[in-house]
Amino acid sequence: MGVVASAPAKIILFGEHFVVYGEPAIVVAIDKRAYVKIESRNDNNLHLRSTTLDLAGHFERDIFKIERGSAREARIKFEPIKRALEKILEKHGKQVGLDIEIDSSIPVGAGLGSSAAVVAASAAAAGALLDVKLLKEDIFRITYEAERIVHGNPSGVDPAISTFGGAILFQMDTGFKPLDVRADVPLVIGDTGVERSTRTQVEKVRITVERYPRIVENMMKTAREVVLRAMDALKENDLETLGALMNMNHALLYGIGVSDESLEWLTNAARKAGALGAKLTGAGGGGCMIALSKDEKLQQVLEAIQRAGGKPFIARKTDEGVRIERS
Numbered sequence: 001m002g003v004v005a006s007a008p009a010k011i012i013l014f015g016e017h018f019v020v021y022g023e024p025a026i027v028v029a030i031d032k033r034a035y036v037k038i039e040s041r042n043d044n045n046l047h048l049r050s051t052t053l054d055l056a057g058h059f060e061r062d063i064f065k066i067e068r069g070s071a072r073e074a075r076i077k078f079e080p081i082k083r084a085l086e087k088i089l090e091k092h093g094k095q096v097g098l099d100i101e102i103d104s105s106i107p108v109g110a111g112l113g114s115s116a117a118v119v120a121a122s123a124a125a126a127g128a129l130l131d132v133k134l135l136k137e138d139i140f141r142i143t144y145e146a147e148r149i150v151h152g153n154p155s156g157v158d159p160a161i162s163t164f165g166g167a168i169l170f171q172m173d174t175g176f177k178p179l180d181v182r183a184d185v186p187l188v189i190g191d192t193g194v195e196r197s198t199r200t201q202v203e204k205v206r207i208t209v210e211r212y213p214r215i216v217e218n219m220m221k222t223a224r225e226v227v228l229r230a231m232d233a234l235k236e237n238d239l240e241t242l243g244a245l246m247n248m249n250h251a252l253l254y255g256i257g258v259s260d261e262s263l264e265w266l267t268n269a270a271r272k273a274g275a276l277g278a279k280l281t282g283a284g285g286g287g288c289m290i291a292l293s294k295d296e297k298l299q300q301v302l303e304a305i306q307r308a309g310g311k312p313f314i315a316r317k318t319d320e321g322v323r324i325e326r327s
């Protein structure tokens with residue numbers, strides 16, 4: 001039978017990139033989840049399989065053997081899961097072999113935090129299977145460490161939101177703060193299908209900051225004001241204001257050079273179809289955009305994004321972080 005756990009994807013609603021320079025960002029968990037099923041084995045090996053990515057392989061101690069798909073891709077995807085499971089096995093005190101099956105509906109490599117969601121769900125499932133008591137705080141730490149070692153993303157936004165769900169305000173110096181949000185944030189998320197690298201995008205911004213420090217400093221201040229105002233709008237369920245603020249945030253991101261043609265197509269198409277606001281989300285340069293829309297316009301916006309060449313889906317905020325689905 002085994003244990004099944006799940007964890008949600010995320011979007012950055014406001015403040016990406018500026019957050020790297022100390023400004024606040026708002027991150028929201030969305031109702032797209034990664035599911036992980038774990039069963040014990042009779043040997044000591046970790047067998048991993050992703051139905052979504054059509055990858056399979058196993059670790060015999062530290063030796064990885066590929067069974068299906070690209071060995072390189074499998075290692076990158078499976079390594080953080082292995083790290084997290086090792087921590088749980090350490091707490092369990094005995095080496096146990098595990099069968100891990102991943103089934104995720106979160107687009108991969110699009111900035112939606114699919115990796116952290118899979119790792120958080122794996123940690124929770126293994127904990128439940130092996131009777132290792134884990135607080136959410138523990139799952140967050142384990143996921144954060146595993147992700148940091150492999151992906152080197154120090155902000156920890158993805159592990160936090162996958163674990164705790166809801167909406168959080170994140171700032172480098174103060175960390176995470178759960179946000180009081182009355183809005184359920186109806187969104188259409190459009191995947192441009194254009195691959196991008198967070199590292200390259202962050203580097204691009206660094207060059208812009210160095211070249212035009214005084215101008216960018218003012219943009220940073222504006223980005224902060226956008227986030228502060230958005231916190232009120234989220235509390236008051238003021239979707240009109242949120243939409244306007246998303247457009248402003250997108251303009252700032254465009255200004256620092258992280259939009260691209262594909263994102264411009266999709267955000268413009270969404271606005272034209274009646275979205276209250278639209279912006280790129282995450283690193284930019286491809287990846288995903290988000291459009292906020294009243295319920296009655298969601299379908300229209302979705303179709304417009306599709307016609308403009310994107311792969312859209314409808315999503316809402318979820319308060320459900322990592323959870324056990326079946327034990």
Ligand code: PMV
Pocket residue numbers: 015016017018019020110111112113153154155198201202281282283284287
């Ligand atoms: O990698 P993504 O698309 O989830 O977003 C990265 C967000 C940045 O602000 C660009 C970088 C960061 O570490 O916060």
